Amino acid sequence: MSIEAGRAGEAGRGSEAGGSTIEARGDSKWDHQFDVVVVGSGGGGLTAAICAHDLGQSVVVIEKSDLYGGTTAISGGGVWIPCNHLMGALGGSDNYDEALTYLKAATQGLVAEARLRAYLDHAPQMVRHLEEKARVRFCAMPTYSDYYPEMRGAKSGYRTCDSMPFNAAELGEEFARMRPPTPGTLIGGRVQMTAGEAHTLLTKERGWVLLFIRKMARYWLDLPWRFRTKRDRRLTLGNALVGSLRRSMMDRNIPLWLETPLESLVYDGRRIAGVTAIRDGKIIRIAANRGVILAAGGFEHNQAMRDRYLPQPTKAEWTVTPPANTGDAIRAGQKVGAKLDLMDRAWWAPTVTVAGREKRRALFVERALPGCVMVNKLGRRFVDEAAPYQDIVTAMFEDNQKTGANFPAWLVFDADFRRKYPVGPLLPGMVRPDSSLPKHWADNVYYKSDSLADLAKRIGIDATGLAESCKHMGEYAASGKDPEFGKGSNTFDRYYGDRNVKPNPCLGPIAKPPFYAMRIDGGDIGTKGGLLTDEFARVLRDDGQPIAGLYATGNTSAAVMGPSYPGAGSTIGPAMTFGYVAAHHLAGV
Numbered sequence: 001m002s003i004e005a006g007r008a009g010e011a012g013r014g015s016e017a018g019g020s021t022i023e024a025r026g027d028s029k030w031d032h033q034f035d036v037v038v039v040g041s042g043g044g045g046l047t048a049a050i051c052a053h054d055l056g057q058s059v060v061v062i063e064k065s066d067l068y069g070g071t072t073a074i075s076g077g078g079v080w081i082p083c084n085h086l087m088g089a090l091g092g093s094d095n096y097d098e099a100l101t102y103l104k105a106a107t108q109g110l111v112a113e114a115r116l117r118a119y120l121d122h123a124p125q126m127v128r129h130l131e132e133k134a135r136v137r138f139c140a141m142p143t144y145s146d147y148y149p150e151m152r153g154a155k156s157g158y159r160t161c162d163s164m165p166f167n168a169a170e171l172g173e174e175f176a177r178m179r180p181p182t183p184g185t186l187i188g189g190r191v192q193m194t195a196g197e198a199h200t201l202l203t204k205e206r207g208w209v210l211l212f213i214r215k216m217a218r219y220w221l222d223l224p225w226r227f228r229t230k231r232d233r234r235l236t237l238g239n240a241l242v243g244s245l246r247r248s249m250m251d252r253n254i255p256l257w258l259e260t261p262l263e264s265l266v267y268d269g270r271r272i273a274g275v276t277a278i279r280d281g282k283i284i285r286i287a288a289n290r291g292v293i294l295a296a297g298g299f300e301h302n303q304a305m306r307d308r309y310l311p312q313p314t315k316a317e318w319t320v321t322p323p324a325n326t327g328d329a330i331r332a333g334q335k336v337g338a339k340l341d342l343m344d345r346a347w348w349a350p351t352v353t354v355a356g357r358e359k360r361r362a363l364f365v366e367r368a369l370p371g372c373v374m375v376n377k378l379g380r381r382f383v384d385e386a387a388p389y390q391d392i393v394t395a396m397f398e399d400n401q402k403t404g405a406n407f408p409a410w411l412v413f414d415a416d417f418r419r420k421y422p423v424g425p426l427l428p429g430m431v432r433p434d435s436s437l438p439k440h441w442a443d444n445v446y447y448k449s450d451s452l453a454d455l456a457k458r459i460g461i462d463a464t465g466l467a468e469s470c471k472h473m474g475e476y477a478a479s480g481k482d483p484e485f486g487k488g489s490n491t492f493d494r495y496y497g498d499r500n501v502k503p504n505p506c507l508g509p510i511a512k513p514p515f516y517a518m519r520i521d522g523g524d525i526g527t528k529g530g531l532l533t534d535e536f537a538r539v540l541r542d543d544g545q546p547i548a549g550l551y552a553t554g555n556t557s558a559a560v561m562g563p564s565y566p567g568a569g570s571t572i573g574p575a576m577t578f579g580y581v582a583a584h585h586l587a588g589v
């Protein structure tokens with residue numbers, strides 16, 4: 001029945017790399033036919049597409065936005081892969097049973113063991129496949145600790161893998177259609193750096209000044225590229241990951257249709273047989289002879305879904321993800337009878353306001369540096385400031401239940417901290433002093449005063465509480481111990497501390513005026529709840545049976561990490577892994 005038809009008409013749309021479109025001329029109800037339709041072009045979707053192709057399937061990726069890459073493109077691009085094959089060469093080792101013990105403890109019994117095992121079995125295979133068959137490259141990070149080092153089975157390094165730099169020139173015209181990195185991951189808003197380099201610069205490891213000069217020189221001396229674009233040719237982090245995945249798709253002529261949002265899933269009474277989508281203002285029907293893989297991210301930007309499912313208060317404007325993630329695929333799955341799970345969870349992260357295009361930035365790491373406190377409206381600390389970002393917002397909700405004082409919370413720091421370290425959009429004062437910041441940032445992006453009492457008044461929090469919190473922090477800095485919340489007491493906290501500060505790299509006094517405050521909202525880097533899947537990434541109905549032909553991965557699916565965030569890379573690692581798993585299952589391998 002299938003008739004070879006070559007490329008689908010792509011004029012003006014741009015992101016077609018050639019391909020295997022087969023028009024179903026014998027079957028008028030479909031406009032296009034493929035073995036596999038992948039919805040969404042983040043890490044989960046692109047990995048699924050490449051793997052399905054490598055298993056002999058014809059594939060199309062449809063993407064709602066005019067840019068590909070999703071949240072993955074603006075992310076750190078790290079993947080958390082226990083027992084990965086890269087660590088051995090660096091002197092690391094891991095053990096399946098320990099990783100399972102850790103995952104079981106972290107997920108608190110909320111995730112089926114079969115899914116945890118599927119993750120541990122397939123994540124290393126997925127990485128190996130992409131490294132051997134595609135252009136994706138990773139590097140295991142020897143000192144990047146798991147987020148809960150005190151839990152059984154945790155490791156102090158090697159499970160998190162950084163995406164290796166990728167040359168944007170390899171993408172040709174497709175480079176312009178990739179979602180650009182968020183300014184928070186760039187030096188001076190321009191120069192890209194790997195996660196390892198970012199760590200060296202932030203924590204002022206030996207050689208950081210030289211590294212900084214080398215990065216700037218390489219960027220500015222790349223003259224041919226400088227005449228072309230402001231964007232760095234050396235892609236790192238999420239841009240490197242998405243760039244290398246996209247290039248690998250181009251090598252395979254897998255079509256990627258931008259501005260083609262999923263509308264609905266087509267059920268033929270037996271299985272999911274395809275999708276309807278909008279293209280050029282028209283509804284089109286695309287057959288998926290083997291299956292549909294939903295990889296369309298979470299529902300961060302859907303305020304109605306946030307109100308319905310997430311703990312309150314919550315606002316779509318607090319997320320840092322791109323705007324297209326409005327839960328479309330989750331709702332499409334629900335309409336064909338899929339069960340939802342973990343809908344009250346998100347990959348929480350404290351976020352701050354950034355004036356201008358970016359609007360929001362997550363505070364991932366600077367909280368760990370010495371000389372700051374995070375307080376509620378009572379001026380009281382409620383959390384270890386260096387804790388994983390997810391735990392900061394969880395603590396905001398928990399403390400808020402008791403005090404009603406955590407939305408917003410505040411990060412308070414002094415002149416020394418301001419001079420030495422970056423905070424949100426503020427570069428260290430020694431590089432960019434207050435006098436050179438845009439005037440409208442004052443009393444908006446940051447607040448400043450010569451006394452703690454006046455600062456408290458300006459931001460509307462209790463001055464006595466704040467004074468006591470800062471005084472205590474000074475005492476803890478001297479002793480090296482934070483008896484309240486244990487800041488700097490474990491390897492993960494210390495990873496982003498300032499190693500030149502003794503006795504505890506995460507503890508410093510807040511004593512030198514002027515004093516600063518930044519408003520903290522309970523934001524996120526994606527939602528976690530979605531379609532419940534099994535160990536084969538098949539979407540399940542309420543009765544636990546799979547919906548034939550329907551798969552989900554990434555933030556469209558309920559997270560395999562359950563309520564937890566075991567280590568850096570725990571969202572993209574599973575998104576890619578279950579994309580790989582889905583491709584194998586529907587190909588019958």
Ligand SMILES: Cc1cc2nc3c(=O)[nH]c(=O)nc-3n(C[C@H](O)[C@H](O)[C@H](O)COP(=O)(O)OP(=O)(O)OC[C@H]3O[C@@H](n4cnc5c(N)ncnc54)[C@H](O)[C@@H]3O)c2cc1C
Pocket residue numbers: 039040041042043044045062063064065067068069070071072073074075076077078079080182260261262263295296297298320321324325326327328329347362525526553554555556568569570571572573575
């Ligand atoms: C600044 C930042 C740093 C981060 N760093 C890391 C990190 O280092 N490691 C890690 O594991 N996680 C990290 N995260 C989180 C991680 O990026 C996301 O959780 C992950 O990328 C989600 O991947 P995904 O494939 O599920 O979705 P996405 O990457 O968001 O891709 C979903 C795609 O689907 C598209 N889409 C939406 N609706 C439709 C529709 N109706 N039809 C078609 N397409 C649709 C979207 O436009 C998007 O392109 C970070 C997040 C941020 C914001």
